[in-house]
Amino acid sequence: MSKAYKKECWLALVAFGIVTLLTHIFPMYFLFPELTTFTILGFPAHYFLTLIIGWLVLMPVYWIYIQVSEKIDDEIRETSARAVELEEMKAYAEKNAAPAPGGAE
């Protein structure tokens, strides 16, 4: 299996997981209830972190996803173009190597 295929699957899985975590961090407050006891820039820390992580952190993370996924898409195009070319060359070689109809006699 090609590297580009594995990269594509891993990127989708990891990006999906990261987006899920960034926009669903609420269970973290059950693990670390002390986060609900102080403030950041005047907002309760857990409220502020939820909004910042779920929105403003999400944007650069998604931008990185776009860059990486586009590179992988390019790799997929190149890899599969090479594979198609190879297949065509094989088919051409097989066609030429095969005896012409009736030529064997």
Next chain:
Amino acid sequence: MKRLLLALGLMATPLAAQAAEMGTYVFEPDSMLSTLGIVYTFAMVFLFLYVGWWSKRRTSSSEDYFAAGRKVGGLSNGLAMTSNYMSLATFLGFTALLWKLQYFLVAIVLSFLGGFVMISIAIAPSLRRWGKFTSMQFIGERYGQTAKVIAVMCMILLAQLYLIGQMKGVGNVFQVMFHWDYTTGLIVGGLVVTTYVTIGGMYGLSYNQTLQAIIMGIALFVPAAIILWKLGAGWASVFPPFGYASLIPEMVQALPSYFDPFSTVNGTIPLTPKFYTAIMLSIAFGTIGLPHIAMRYFTAPSVRDAKESTLWGILFIGIVFFTTFAIGFAAKLYTINELNANGLAIAPKEADLLVVVMSQAFTPSWIAALPVAGALAAGMSTIGGLLMVIGTGLGSDIYSMVVPNATDNKKVKAGFFFTAFGGLVTIVLALNPPDFLLTSVIWAFVVASSTFTPVLILGIWWKGANKAGAIAGMVVGGALSIVLWWTKGDLFGLQLVNLGPLGYLVTAIFSASTAWFVTVVVSMLTGGEKDEKILREVDRIHGWKDYHPQRYNGKLFPLGVAAIALALMVWSAMPDPAYQQKAEVSPPATQVTVAKK
């Protein structure tokens, strides 16, 4: 606070006196607000109709009518996605929900945003490469015609759950703001949106949704900044999403439970990790399956443009969401410190209008009328998106099945007819709507999560998913999402969703998990997908030009998904001590469900 009292005094003295007798605050728009609201609304409506008519000239093929010629660029599509996703329930309902549910709404809202991004990772690039018009068409070509018919039926169900609420909201805005009869308001608003979507197709819808996003943004942002400024938030109020930090000590003193992440409804209902998981499975995973959201990706010129439009969408959706939080925060403070202190309570119906109430109290009429236009723009943009998906689902997906040799011109005419038909049916249904309308929008997400999402993701990422599995998954998931909502999680005496009095909102923790489990297990038991043409298509929609049978055909992904789904089903049905303890002191579900009016 003096400024607040002054503003309230100017606005509400006669009303407060009247309301005090009733014990309930009654909102009454002043004549200037109503007049300007009508002027803005009519100007906006004529603009939408003009854009629809202008777009008609650009429509010459079915690709133009159903996918705007695939020419909608990143920024424009990002704005259109924003208004498509932001409904009347967002514009007015979020403030009301924040007023009642407090921090709980933050969880729901971020789950909406998460789902919006997940679409672009899990399904949108492949659907865009595949190159048709709707998710239902994909399901039809991936799993067969029976699956497509079931998918279209599911789409009509969830579109109507979504639509009737929006239509009723539009009628209500006309009724309250302009003193029109509800039926007149509903028919006028419904006909306007039906007309411009029908004549303009996806071109008209896209340009109008772009305009509507700009109108919504201005109509929320400007009044919110002024309200916060007048409440004493200082210079931070120029950016309302984070402009109210200086008012927080006052809120914490007045209502300590406002920012509590462990409970909701003034601290009366506990929130647990299981509840937050259920929100994710219902809202975020529901968003992935919503056909009118996925449909916007079909209009992008390329996969990269589709991804860039998502990035713009995150920015604009966040601004709108968190500005509603700012207004909701201000409204809560206002009701506690001023109305409640004067013996007045806000009725749920008035809570839906808090954005307008606050605008009238704190801003000049020409600004206070903006949210009226913004609310109607929000309602119309979502109605338009849903009508378009109905028109495409019936006019393209089903019509092409019934008349396989239909010409392109006939497909456009069928889309024309079914879009108009969908709009008229929705207007008729909304004339006498049932009571559960606002919660029905969340219900639509639960249905989408339990029907479309599993078959779309598995169909793209696992070659083994087949027709039998997809049909079984959609039927079981769809049936459970309907039954468990009505029975509040109970099936034949078994409580399958144990999440307390608000648990019925997020039943996808069981229904969607079951759909995933059934789709995988039935596909495996029936031998997986064998048709090489379909298997080659799965490779192609990931960008591969060659075919490799082993790609997207491992066992780890489907088995892992099935195992997680089974674990979630068991967890959902397990009794939760938090709700058992609270059961005696919590108010009954009918009292805490703000959306029930």
